[in-house]
Amino acid sequence: MPDRRALSSARLLWARSRARIGLLGSAAATVAAAVATMCLVLARLRRTVETAGEPPPPGLTADEVADLVGIGAAALASAAPALVLLVALVAGTAMAQLARLVAAAREHETLAIRARGFSRNQAWGADAAEGVAVALAGAIIGVVLAAALAGQVGAGAVEVVSSWPWVIAMALALAAVFAIALRRGEQRRTAGRAARATTAVVVVVVVLASALVVWQLPLARGAGFDPIVALAPAVVLMAGALVALAAFGGAAAAWSRPAAAFPSLQPGYPARQVARRLPIYAVAVLLVTLTVAQAVFASAYTATWQAMTTDSAAVRAGADLRVDMTPQSASPGDVVAAGVPGTDASSSAYAGVIEIGRLEADLVSVPSAQIEPVVTSAGGLVDKEALIAAADATGEGVVLSEPVPLGDGATGIAATVGVTVESGSLSGFSLVALLLDGHGTPVTLRLSGEPQPAEDGTALLVATADLPDGASPWRLLAIGAGTGPSIAGSSVAVELSEVVVAGGGPLDVEGSAHLEGGSSEAVLWLADGGVLAAAPDLAASEGGPAVAAVVTTALASRLGAVVGDPIDFRYAGTGRQGAAVITSIVDAVPGASDPLALFVPLELLLTSQLQRGTSIVPSNSVWVAGDPAADDALSAALGDRPVMTATPGLSASVVGALVPGWWIATAGSAVLSLVAAFAIVQTLALARRRELGVLRALGVTASRQARMRAAELGGVFAAAVVLGAAAGALVSWLIVPGLVRAVTAGILPLAGAVSFAWLPLALALGGLVVALGVIVAAAAIGAGRVARSATVGEEAR
Incomplete structure (x- = not known):
């Protein structure tokens, strides 16, 4: 017999929640996926900073390593909020749609309890309590899930737990979104026009904000928190997804008319259904488009960051x-x-x-x-x-250099010069040879020997030296002479007459110079094709x-x-x-x-x-x-x-943690999109049960209805994937190079072409497409099964 007890607020809330446990479970799963994704992203970034410089790069002190890590951490702090914001954006969109689905499913009971005196304040309280309960359950599950998966992303449970302030903030934000969207859904009949106006304003604001960040991003520098760097990916990706959604809506409406002209039920019927139910399909399209665009963006960021940092480091180093x-x-x-x-x-x-x-x-x-x-x-x-x-x-007028080879067996060199002292003394006189080893490395070799007086009043000097350590074969580039310091000064004429290689033979080398004053130097011979010999001055x-x-x-x-x-x-x-x-x-x-x-x-x-x-x-x-x-x-x-x-340095390696961070955020966004898409498809299936009976009465078989449902959903999701890929490519072209420069120090201006990491992108999109295909197949099988026994009710006649 019926329960005649008066319903308290708590019992009413519990009864309302139990009636829609499936949609509320999807909302809790959305919160769990968002919290887990955020915790994993932050844990990976935190672990990267903590372990950077271990072991330290060779030749750097602990203070130098700390300074480099600090530079990278400051840039990372500027870019990390973009990942959290994007996850929150996808999760918030999904939560808002799930709340609207819950409100639509409760339409009759909402009218009933409102007619029985359920006040506005009580409604707000019930919706807020439901939102908090969903967010709390999802947050707990998300933290546990993140702790279990932390090892898979190179982090630990400690880093996950240390993100508790962000968990609370994310849970409260999603609870607020759910409660507000639920309340607005319950009031949609009286506030529909205002809601549409608000939506239009939001779209305009997002598009204008994206234009602002695209304009300002080239001027941003990630030395600390920069709002442009933090907002750029999320804002521009959302703008791209909204543009893609507008294109989808226009295409759906445009296709529905020519499709209806076909004599058969297909493709007109699925096309008209999509056009009629565009407000419901829009959120699924938006989420799938945003997720695909994010995957393309992550692919572009991965490959472009790697190319720009590696190429810049290689140019600066010059060699490996x-x-x-x-x-x-x-x-x-x-x-x-x-x-x-x-x-x-x-x-x-x-x-x-x-x-x-x-x-x-x-x-x-x-x-x-x-x-x-x-x-x-x-x-x-x-x-x-x-x-x-x-x-x-x-x-x-162009310099020529023709060093003379010493031969493979060279072990030393000897130079013979005649010296005429015109005034002063020969004290401190020296000979040097400039040699190039087999690697082209120059070395100045001092030749030693004692001057021997000659009969004509001159002195003969034979100066020798062994070749230093180095690679053979050696080459002779120049021979020079110099005098030592002298108070009175000196005047010396020097004539290079012979150069002999120990382990080789004589070289065709000769030259002369005149040294005036103390500490005077001159080049006796230079391998420049005779230019200096012809013009000593x-x-x-x-x-x-x-x-x-x-x-x-x-x-x-x-x-x-x-x-x-x-x-x-x-x-x-x-x-x-x-x-x-x-x-x-x-x-x-x-x-x-x-x-x-x-x-x-x-x-x-x-x-x-x-x-x-x-x-x-x-x-x-x-x-x-x-x-x-x-x-x-x-x-x-x-x-x-x-x-x-020729690889990214320590600071750049710290910033490089954003690469796995983007892929973790993309995986989380994909889960969020799939949860919301499944809930939307299931809700549509429940709302269209009567439609299946009408089609059966008209002679449309269950298998054909299943195929039409699959074509309808498959077309929607396929269009979302294609539009998302196009939006992601456009967004990548607009902001990825600028974002890489803003968060990574040392990027050269000439490095900037956008490239894509195709393998991870193919895996990400492949996994998403397969999961969407499973949802489409499940929906088609369910529609066929229901269509076999569906009847037309009295109210539908």
Whole structure:
């Protein structure tokens, strides 16, 4: 017999909830998925920051590691809210739709209890209590689920639990969304026009906000919290999904008319059903579109971040591994020692700063023979052919460098000079030879010997030296002479008559110079094709040959220069001058940290320096080709110095935690979309039971009804997937490069093409499509089963 007890508020709430336990369970599952996704994302990011720099990169102190991690953590803090916001956005949309479905299912009972005196305040209280209960249950389940899955994302249960403030905030936000949407659904008859106006305003605001962040994102820098960086992905993806939804609605309405002209029931009937029930299908389309767009965005961010950070690091390093030796120089022995296991080739290099007028630019120089085996192409950003062509450049006024080979068996070198002392003394007289080893590394070798007086009043000096440690074959670039300090000054004439290689033979080398005053130096012979020998005062003249140089587009643009134009420059901090002629203009110079840069082959640079002076600027860096994982061994071989590699550095690696973070958020969004889509499909199936009976009465078989339901749902979801992919590609093109630059320090301006990680994208979309296919198949099977026994009720006649 009926229960005649008066219903209390608690019993009423319990009875109403039990009647719609399926939809409320879907809402709790939505909260659980959102909370679990958020906890896993934050746990992964937190674990990355805590473990960054373990073990520390070679050659860095603990303070340096902490500073680098701090830079990456600050950038991560700027971008991490975007992941949480996007999860909250998808979950909130799903919760709002589930609440509207609950309100629609309760339409009659809501009218009944309102007629019996259920006040507005009581209704708000009941809806709020229901929302809190759903959110609380979902939050508890979500935290437990996240703790169980933490190990799968490289985190631990401790990091999950430590996110409890975010869990509370997410649960309360979703509870509020559910309660407000439920209440608005119950009042939709009186507030429908206002609701539509509010929806239109929200769409306009989202589209305008997306335009704002696309405009401002190139100016954002992720050094701490930046609202543009935090909002950009969520706002622009939602705007893209709304545009796709508008396109779906227009296409559905447009297709329904020609489809109805077909004589058969298909495709007109499914098309008209979609057009008629667009407000219900819209949320499912929006969620699926947003999830697919997010997957495409995650794919683009993954591949673009990897390419931009790796290419930028490779351009800055110049080679796979690099060790800067400043303030010492790079000796041939250092280059040989760099050949540790895991490496293929090594070379010395010079990297410094020059001044061109008021501009400062980077000057990079590598031996011409080592460009191909050592210099990295940096993903195609470095034009190695242009660098090699500069070494082969010839023409009037261009520096030539023709070092003389010493032979494979060379062990030492001896130089014979005749010295005539015109005034003063020969005290402190010295000879030096500038050699290049097999790697192109320059070394200044001091030759020793005692002058022997000759009968004509001159002195004959035979000076010798053994070759230092280094790679063979060796080459001779120059021989110079100098006098020691003298109070009274001196005047000495020097004639180089013979150079003999120990373990080889005599070389075709000769030259002369006149030394005036104390501490005077001169180049006796230079392998420049005879240019200095023909014009001994070349160093004092304003002209002289120029080195062939490859300059960046940025520097050429600032100078207004083109190929063939000369450039006069000064070595910063030394007062020395040089001249170059542009042979190529390229996007990037390897090893340069500034977009304003130029490259000169090392032999040409050394020869030019000796034409204009008596000393060189020695190599100050060791470049190595090989596995970047050999950085520990390379650092140990070169005195525990820091190693720069052609891979993202420590700060960038911390920011790189966003890559798995995006995929975790995408997986969570997919679960949220599937839960909401399943609930929407099931609700539609319940609301359309009478329709199945009418179709059966008209002679439409159950199997045909099942096929039409499958075609209807499959078409909707297929269109959502296609539109989502298009929206995701557009959003990626708009903001991914700017977002990567905003959150990752050190990205070069020339790195910026959008690329996609196809394998994870295919797996993500494949999994989503399969899950949607299961929902469609289940709905079709259910419709066919119900259609076999459905009848037309009296009220439907």
